Amino acid sequence: MKRLMSFLVAIGALCLLLFAGSRHLQQSQGLTSGNKVLTLYNWGDYIDPKLITKFQKETGYKVQVETFDSNEAMYTKIQQGGTNYDLAVPSEYMVQKMRKAHLLKPIDKSRVHGLTNIDKRFRNLAFDPENRYSIPYFWGTLGIIYNDQYVKPGAVQHWDDLWSPAYRNKIMLVDSSRDIMGMALLSQGHSVNTTDIAQLDAAKAKLDRLSPNVKAIVADEIKMYMAQNEAALAVTWSGEASEMMANNSHLHYVVPSEGSNLWFDNLVIPKTAKHYKAIYAFINFMLKPENAAQNAAYIGYATPNDPAKKLLPRSVVNDKAFYPDQTTLAHLQVYQDLGNRMVGIYNDKFLEFKMFKH
Template sequence: MKKVLLSILAILVAVAALVGIKTAFDNSRKDEVTGAKVLNFYNWGDYIDPNLLTKFTKETGYKVNYQTFDSNEAMYTKIKQGGTNYDLTVPSDYMVDKMAEEGLLSPLDKSKITGMNNIDSRFLNQTFDKNNKYSVPYFWGTLGILYNKKKVSADQIDTWSKLWSPQFKKQILLVDSARDILGMTLISQGKSVNDQNVADLAAAKGKLDTLMPNVKAIVADELKIYMAQGEATLGVTYSGEAAQAMAQNSDLAYLVPKDGSNEWFDNLVIPKNAKHKDAAYALINFLNKPENAKQNAEYVGYATANKGAYALLPADEKSDPAFYPSAATLDRLQVYQTFNQEWTQRYNDAFLEFKISR
């Protein structure tokens, strides 16, 4: 009898589970069909203050379904494949251009956007999106070197080529990004980060291969954690990731090599197949408010494109040249241009060959 009861109980549990799954599925479908107050937000990892999302839901009633990606290419592939309808995502400069060219983005209805007057004009009307037809500036920053001041001085790493010094054997962490790592190598050879010459790329790949003895690991978001924990002396990473690591370890500092680097811009865009566009506009407008943009910048650690938010930041943050570079430094920075499929693949293949040579 006990076995019979247990069997009946097991069946009831299974049925309940199936009902629960069906209910969740039905609710999800209902959201899509009815346009319920939902926002499907696809963003980089740890790239918005969670408290702001809570505040946004309280103010607007929109529930945020939040998913993350770790590269522009991963985000692009997911959206291009379809199947999952995201309402808002955050591509970098060159990827905005690529997605717009391929018809993956919805042109912005400017009548539904507020707070654009809070955006610094320097970040508007960029070459990757003239007149901001598809994008609203979010954060910006640089690629540089995060280093432990107790183990190395700034003048020992003030150009990219100095990373190849034998003194840094197994002491460098690299961000897992083909454009960034090949880009820094090209700069070290006096070339552009947008170089599309076969011989130049081969030379850069050859030089990059010789850096491998100094590379401890090639990682993604966890780079800032490893650096904060003292796992390596140097890390090639983004300014905001560096800021978060520095907040955890006062021995760390960040610099942009004097031979130049990449300046990047991340942007809010609405995918073509978005089902909840009003929700997307609501979050854009929410994030355009200076007080919200300031809170977000302090949490994320990246430089804000919102001039109203910048004015609210503490003086020591606004004056830090590592995160708000001088005009002279900005003049030495390069913005990534969109590659066609052939050159995207060439860079990706070169970087993959470098990684598997470990």
Template sequence: MKKFVQLIIGALILGLIFLGLSKWYSSEDNQKTGKKIYVYNWGEYIDPDLIKKFEKESGIKVVYETFDSNEAMEAKIRNGGTHYDVAFPSEYTVQKMKKGHLLLPLNHQKLPNMKNLDPNYLNMDYDRHNRYSVPYFFGTVGIIYNKNAYPKEDFTSWRSLYNPKFKNDIILVDGAREIMGMSLNKLGYSLNDTNPKHLQEAENDLNHLAPQVKGVVGDEVTMMLEQHEANIAVVWSGTAAPIVQEHPEFNYVVPKEGSNLWFDNMVIPKTAQNKEGAYQFINFLLDAQNSKQNTEWVGYATPNKAAAQKLPAEIRNDHRFYPTKDTQNRLEVYKDLGKDILSDYNEHFLNFKMTLQ
């Protein structure tokens, strides 16, 4: 009898252990598939309150990580490890990731809020029919300057920066495509140029700019301008917008020779573990009210037409940051130039930076 009772107790214990393990595995599996998504984005590129709102409405936990370059993001997704469900590459990286079979084709029926997007920013060359990507924010590269420091100067041309009177008063963003592109546009070439002679010519041209350059910097741009450590900068429009809005002595222009029209996008990597959660998150960000809130927090221009209509008129009608069709006609979107050509751009840019030391 004693042995029988022990067998019964043992069976009950085993049953409880099995039940507990089943629930644990079920919970873990549920977290991986239905209750958690991994999001990989640029730093300070989403309103944190929207993440909390999404988690509350959907019941899905957002594990949020950031990157500081397209190359770092693409390499991490390619190499595996963390299986991100949503990522935010720029346009030329979308092209590269498509070629590398790293992206999941999108089912637009699961993204009904795509109807809110401005058709002018859909079906771009880098992703026809938005097969793999949905635009998130867009902008330009241009010149921001202090009108009080230079009240009579005209910055509507890249050539204006080469004036010796600006000695040691210009800062540049630390981007090979941006700064080499600036020089290529000034010389009358495409910022997607692959001709080795033109790239060398652009480097030589930048060397003439060097005496005017105080430094090539990253996130310090805003602080340096606001503290008047420099009065002119070549920056992204999203960096310029809050400065211009908060400090009326600054203005931002896109030079007449042309510049970059860039797009950051939302994609679902092919290795995503929670595809349904990814669709929910992207569609949530495409909601007009959510997109408006996000746009006001981030400061970049939104391709979401329904959201833009909710923005204050002084923002949505500011053609410095929401360029007209005429302006856009002289802008170019970056193309994936391939590893070898990109290395050439980086090498020429590095050579230029070395002249500043």
């Protein structure tokens, strides 16, 4: 009986060892599989899907894409934690804010190949000196798009032109407080980063005077409305304008010569990132000129990748509306992180304008 009991105990111990070994193997396999994943937190429709497929085939990494619709939503999600995003794509002022909040990991330049492909005008900018935390992904401007069926070509060249009584109920505005408040500030000769309350009050008062001309304040649907001739003019971003123009030959984009916003969207590594081999493989993949050019052709925004520009049609890179010359660039302003209090003031004034409109 004792021999039988000893045999049963031995069998039980062997089963436990086999079970434990099986569990360990499963966990190891799961870990290995998990390490072959890259989670990208990006704006919607902001990368050519064919590039995702190409990257996966070349590297064996599986890319999971999650999307956000505003810098603020992206910031909140990463700040709250509980996410394992490997790369995110914030705009310049948000890179500055995330850096201050210790939400980003520094970029290991020794693992990056192709950083010199980025136009040196767009490296080492004030929001991220020496590109310690970010790599430019796309750049562009804020401007005016108009339909030549309703607006005479050349009639709209400046922000102040939008206030003409001729455009009553004919203008659409993108739903963005920094951009629309910035437009009003620029029209009065002020900085888009002002913290002067008197200047902000004056900008808000001027926006209120624009209200009779505003048909709607909308988000992504502005592209569809303008392509379908729903409004004569709109204030929007260069990349959105490019997409509209591709769908309607009557549309034209203008960057007012007195100044506008120069924005950058950037690849960054959130502090909760885990898959570093995949991260640097993807960064290096996107820095290759042929991939950057393909992405720019698909998205319609300007690429900061200098060699990639040589692979794009001359008609695109010679279009000063989308690749402004140095004279125009000198009059453009980059948004800065103004801190929660001032951002709240900008948002409140824009909300008051929207309520005034309705």
